[in-house]
Amino acid sequence: MSLDTVVEDIRDEARARAEQIRSDADERAEGIVADAEADAEEILEERQQAVQRQIEQEREQTLSSAKLEAKQMRLEARRDVLQDVRASAEERIATMDEGREELTRALLDDAAAEFDDGSNISVYGRADDEALLTEILAEYEGYELAGERDCLGGVVVESDRSRVRVNNTFDSILDDVWEENLRDISAELFDER
Structure with a gap:
């Protein structure tokens, strides 16, 4: 090779x-x-x-x-x-005018049941209801209009002998009714039935 x-x-x-x-x-x-x-x-x-x-x-x-x-x-x-x-x-x-006096009397009677006879009772109410309250209180012995409360109507009642204060204003009643019926009110307004 x-x-x-x-x-x-x-x-x-x-x-x-x-x-x-x-x-x-x-x-x-x-x-x-x-x-x-x-x-x-x-x-x-x-x-x-x-x-x-x-x-x-x-x-x-x-x-x-x-x-x-x-x-x-x-x-x-x-x-x-x-x-x-x-x-x-x-x-x-x-x-509201109709029924105001009757409702105010009923609220005052209800509050009066909480106090002893012989107590000096102070009643407070709406400024616009002063004449109505003065007229109603003339029928109650020991009760006097003591001043104004910012409310829709009704009465706040208290005694000089006790610490009890009864709030029977239209506002407090409306608050109670509103809270108790809010669900039904809402259902009615918004067709939830």
Whole structure:
């Protein structure tokens, strides 16, 4: 064998070896690229799912906030309507003429039952009812009009002998009736029956 042949065989072997290395490298590169693309696809899918979950969560939070805000607005509107109804009732009570004397007498009689005879009894009432109270108290021995109370009507009665004070004002009665019937009033106003 000649030297040229040996050199040529070595070259062919080197070429074949280089071709094999190149082929192996290309295969490995294709595998790495395929793995990277698969990883990228998986990461992309995970990110898309995460974004979708976040969008869904934010949508639910926004919807929940909107529902809560709407509920609060409805409650505020109901409260405003109830306040208007209460104010209207107070206005009608404050300006009522028919039955005022009879109701005031009944409230004074009810309060009088709490006090002993012979006590000096002080009665307070609405400034606009002064004449009515003076006329009614003329029939009660030991009772005198002692001053004004800021109220819709009725009486506040107290004795000089005891610490008892009876609040029989129209306001206190309205408060009791309002509290006892608020649920029914609300149901009637807002068609909840």
